[in-house]
Amino acid sequence: MGAIDITAPAAANQRQAPLSMSRPLLVLEGIEKGFGGAQVLHGIDLTINDGEFLTVLGASGSGKTTVLRLIGGFTEPSAGRILFEGADIVSVPAYRRPVNTVFQDYALFPHLTVAGNVAYGLEARGTARDVLRPKVAEALERVALKGFDARYPSQLSGGQRQRVALARALVLEPRLILLDEPLGALDAALRRQMQVFLKQLQREIRTTFLLVTHDQEEAIVMSDRICVLDAGRIAQIGTPHELYYRPASEYIARFFGDNNLIEGRLGPSAAAVRFVETAAGRLMVSTKDQSDVAEAPTGTPVKIALRPEAIQVAPGSEFENHLSGTIRDVTFAGAISQIVIQPSGETARPLTIKLASRAAGLGLSRGQPISAGWRSADCRILLR
Amino acid sequence: MQTVKHRWKDRLQRVLITTLVWTPPIGLIVLPLAGFLAYSFFALDNGEIVHRFTFGNYIRFFSDAVFVPQFLRTCLLAAGVGVITLLAAYPVALLLWSLEGRAKHLMLVLFVIPLLMSYILKIFSIRAILGGRGYLNTLLMAAGVITEPTPFLLFNLTAVFLTLSIILFPFTLLPLFVTLERIPKALIQASSDLGGAGWLTFRRVVLPLSWPGGVIGASFTFVLALGDFVTPQMVGGPTGLTFGRIVYSQFGLAYNWPFGSALAVILMAAVLAVLALAARIGRSQGGPP
Ligand SMILES: Nc1ncnc2c1ncn2[C@@H]1O[C@H](COP(=O)(O)OP(=O)(O)O)[C@@H](O)[C@H]1O
Ligand SMILES: [Mg+2]
Numbered sequence: 001m002g003a004i005d006i007t008a009p010a011a012a013n014q015r016q017a018p019l020s021m022s023r024p025l026l027v028l029e030g031i032e033k034g035f036g037g038a039q040v041l042h043g044i045d046l047t048i049n050d051g052e053f054l055t056v057l058g059a060s061g062s063g064k065t066t067v068l069r070l071i072g073g074f075t076e077p078s079a080g081r082i083l084f085e086g087a088d089i090v091s092v093p094a095y096r097r098p099v100n101t102v103f104q105d106y107a108l109f110p111h112l113t114v115a116g117n118v119a120y121g122l123e124a125r126g127t128a129r130d131v132l133r134p135k136v137a138e139a140l141e142r143v144a145l146k147g148f149d150a151r152y153p154s155q156l157s158g159g160q161r162q163r164v165a166l167a168r169a170l171v172l173e174p175r176l177i178l179l180d181e182p183l184g185a186l187d188a189a190l191r192r193q194m195q196v197f198l199k200q201l202q203r204e205i206r207t208t209f210l211l212v213t214h215d216q217e218e219a220i221v222m223s224d225r226i227c228v229l230d231a232g233r234i235a236q237i238g239t240p241h242e243l244y245y246r247p248a249s250e251y252i253a254r255f256f257g258d259n260n261l262i263e264g265r266l267g268p269s270a271a272a273v274r275f276v277e278t279a280a281g282r283l284m285v286s287t288k289d290q291s292d293v294a295e296a297p298t299g300t301p302v303k304i305a306l307r308p309e310a311i312q313v314a315p316g317s318e319f320e321n322h323l324s325g326t327i328r329d330v331t332f333a334g335a336i337s338q339i340v341i342q343p344s345g346e347t348a349r350p351l352t353i354k355l356a357s358r359a360a361g362l363g364l365s366r367g368q369p370i371s372a373g374w375r376s377a378d379c380r381i382l383l384r
Numbered sequence: 385m386q387t388v389k390h391r392w393k394d395r396l397q398r399v400l401i402t403t404l405v406w407t408p409p410i411g412l413i414v415l416p417l418a419g420f421l422a423y424s425f426f427a428l429d430n431g432e433i434v435h436r437f438t439f440g441n442y443i444r445f446f447s448d449a450v451f452v453p454q455f456l457r458t459c460l461l462a463a464g465v466g467v468i469t470l471l472a473a474y475p476v477a478l479l480l481w482s483l484e485g486r487a488k489h490l491m492l493v494l495f496v497i498p499l500l501m502s503y504i505l506k507i508f509s510i511r512a513i514l515g516g517r518g519y520l521n522t523l524l525m526a527a528g529v530i531t532e533p534t535p536f537l538l539f540n541l542t543a544v545f546l547t548l549s550i551i552l553f554p555f556t557l558l559p560l561f562v563t564l565e566r567i568p569k570a571l572i573q574a575s576s577d578l579g580g581a582g583w584l585t586f587r588r589v590v591l592p593l594s595w596p597g598g599v600i601g602a603s604f605t606f607v608l609a610l611g612d613f614v615t616p617q618m619v620g621g622p623t624g625l626t627f628g629r630i631v632y633s634q635f636g637l638a639y640n641w642p643f644g645s646a647l648a649v650i651l652m653a654a655v656l657a658v659l660a661l662a663a664r665i666g667r668s669q670g671g672p673p
Contacts, residue, residue: 074573094576101577107570111592120588121578168578 031080058229100169315373441646458627539621563597603662
């Protein structure tokens with residue numbers, strides 16, 4: 001068996017118009033969930049729109065699987081409602097819910113062949129054999145497993161099992177597919193390949209995907225929207241772009257990569273900007289669409305989130321923020337190079353800068369003095 | 385020089401370990417069995433064992449009008465015990481499986497506790513249930529089903545069947561329960577996620593994944609029932625004759641060790657055949673051969 005081209009379905013759907021994502025398909029309303037004494041989910045309000053790819057992102061133990069189990073019907077909320085197209089489905093048993101799950105460890109039936117696994121749901125519905133067979137074949141072809149019908153799960157690789165689990169859910173044409181860390185067990189290269197494949201598949205079949213992961217990069221690559229879960233509470237919901245560039249809290253800023261967090265106190269405000277007094281001097285930060293920051297009292301302790309790639313070395317005058325310091329470290333990491341600088345203020349914390357690497361080198365070395373700067377629009381004040 | 389000496393030491397050590405590992409099973413199991421096998425080819429002359437090779441004992445077994453039918457009847461009885469215990473073990477194992485935490489372990493211990501009791505104690509308990517003034521007769525009389533104690537409950541083949549089924553039940557139950565416990569809960573959820581309600585999940589997932597365990601348990605029970613002679617002796621009466629009792633009587637009463645050995649060898653062959661079959665079924669569980 002040669003390498004399987006799981007990127008094949010890509011071309012077919014490039015032309016399709018973007019899906020409208022306005023209609024709510026599933027709504028979680030004030031969901032609380034506890035196990036015995038431990039409260040696992042706190043007041044979860046989440047709307048999943050028809051046709052979107054929504055990712056629930058959170059650290060291990062934050063309650064992601066519990067959210068999926070509630071929607072799949074394997075456990076009941078302590079309080080709150082789960083509305084599917086407006087109707088409460090809390091009391092509907094799992095086998096009658098219009099959703100299907102791709103389980104964390106795939107949960108393939110070991111005693112059934114690949115075809116038997118994929119046919120299982122159709123057989124449970126009493127689908128006639130002559131309808132069933134082409135459907136199973138189509139689902140297997142969609143996940144690039146044509147010709148694997150007669151194999152048993154124990155004869156497949158991890159990636160292949162993962163795709164059988166996917167086909168087993170797809171074949172039932174559910175309105176919503178729940179995926180619990182579907183790529184967690186795959187190696188890095190295969191995982192990246194599968195991220196693209198899943199995203200394209202979702203567009204192609206125009207089905208709503210609710211995926212759970214602890215990998216922020218995965219969430220950014222695949223999702224239309226991301227819901228970040230922090231210890232059973234929703235920390236922020238938004239597009240990957242919003243979460244990346246407009247984190248609502250320090251937690252989100254930390255989760256989404258390697259923001260520099262500069263401590264300071266709020267200073268005076270001007271038109272659409274606010275000054276912050278820091279150990280590295282007075283910095284200017286845009287307060288565009290952050291009315292709470294614009295109105296917060298002077299002296300409030302805050303943190304500034306500053307993305308490493310927004311910082312320029314030897315900046316021109318169009319950069320409102322400048323500081324000088326010495327280079328502490330230079331690390332070549334392929335496409336980018338990471339530079340750590342120590343600003344000259346006595347108590348200032350080091351800053352990390354990411355620059356595109358060049359073949360001739362960046363001409364920067366440890367101990368060298370350096371000046372850096374960034375635009376007020378490229379950083380953001382965090383009140384919490 | 386040194387390496388040669390070293391290698392020699394290594395080899396000696398390996399021989400020693402091999403000897404130690406194989407001595408107990410060979411000395412305690414294989415040799416006595418081989419002894420029986422050898423005896424089964426000897427003859428008895430005026431109460432004296434004649435050490436001369438003969439198929440006589442086997443010819444007697446197959447030609448006599450009593451032994452083969454008796455052997456088959458006992459096989460049937462033991463198979464019946466295996467099947468009945470399997471049918472009874474399924475609902476019990478499923479119940480245990482569905483319980484959680486303490487309740488599960490408590491119930492399991494309750495069902496398995498007879499294994500810890502003395503064999504004789506168990507049999508006398510059952511005689512107290514089935515006997516002329518036992519609970520069952522008292523109950524049937526109180527219910528007005530019978531007017532006087534029925535003798536059909538004790539000292540016949542039915543009594544042997546009932547007693548063996550009750551006593552050997554844990555041997556069927558345990559392997560079945562263990563197999564059920566090994567089924568990942570995610571598979572049950574997956575079935576239900578794909579639209580399988582309770583019965584379908586049982587038929588398509590639980591049953592196929594657990595019956596090899598049930599079959600292994602039932603074959604243990606079959607093997608134990610086939611060779612047993614204590615229970616038939618205690619509750620079987622004159623009509624509750626089984627092959628195990630016949631083998632026993634050849635050694636104990638008739639002092640015909642060669643013929644008894646031949647019968648024991650035949651019994652052993654049947655047991656091995658059943659165990660081999662059960663092992664095959666056990667291996668076939670979950671996926672390709
Ligand atoms: N059945 C359960 N009984 C008790 N505690 C549970 C159960 N399921 C989950 N939990 C607890 O709920 C928390 C969230 O679990 P989970 O939803 O699996 O997290 P995640 O999928 O984000 O890693 C964990 O602290 C876990 O211990
Ligand atoms: Mg999980």
